Amino acid sequence: MGLCLSSIPTDGLGVGAMRYGIQTATNEQTSLFVEEQTTKPKQASVPIYRVTLVKEGRVPCYHQQIRSAVDAATLLHTYLEGTDREHFVVIALNQKNRVIALHTVSIGSLTASIVHPREGFKFGILANCASIIIAHNHPSGDCQPSREDRALTQRLVEAGKLLSISVIDHVIIGNGTSAYFSFADEGLLP
DSSP states (O other): OEEEEEEEEOOOTTOEEEEEEEOTTTEEEEEETTTHSSOOOOOOOOOOOOOOOOOOOOOOOOSSBBOSSSHHHHHHHHHHTTSSSOOOEEEOOOOOOOOOEEEEEEEESSSSOOOHHHHHHHHHTTTOOOOOEEEETTTOOOOOHHHHHHHHHHHHHHHHHHTTOEEEEEEEEESSSSOOEEETTTTOOO
């Protein structure tokens, strides 16, 4: 077997391309890159992840069991004290309404915080909770719900029903005051 160089015209202008090949006993030419043509494609892989909750700290909680919106509002005022933007928070509860943990889902602007149901419930699912209280603050101090607050509450309650995680309240607190608004107390929770 020897190495052979051949010139093959590739266009009508007489320009040729050089091609290398291996000359066999039967004068057939094969590519030097035969292995590339016959190797199997590289098998794709899928990453494996482990999802865990990481405790970042503690906040004083005067009532381990949430019995009313006042208990939730007290915890939220302590947790969100001094914030200058809207924070959307989820409080995870066990079957006896004892606080498992709380988590800030999103931090928004002065007047809005964007929340999607998947982010709202991700923490609840990971915390293995039975129910949640959703909450956010209004930096203006006015705790009356906006139209967007009402629509978000509706969406999260519906998502909770699908996931079998009850949304037992949506509490809005006003910064710099002890005021709060409870959707459950006002009969606005669907």
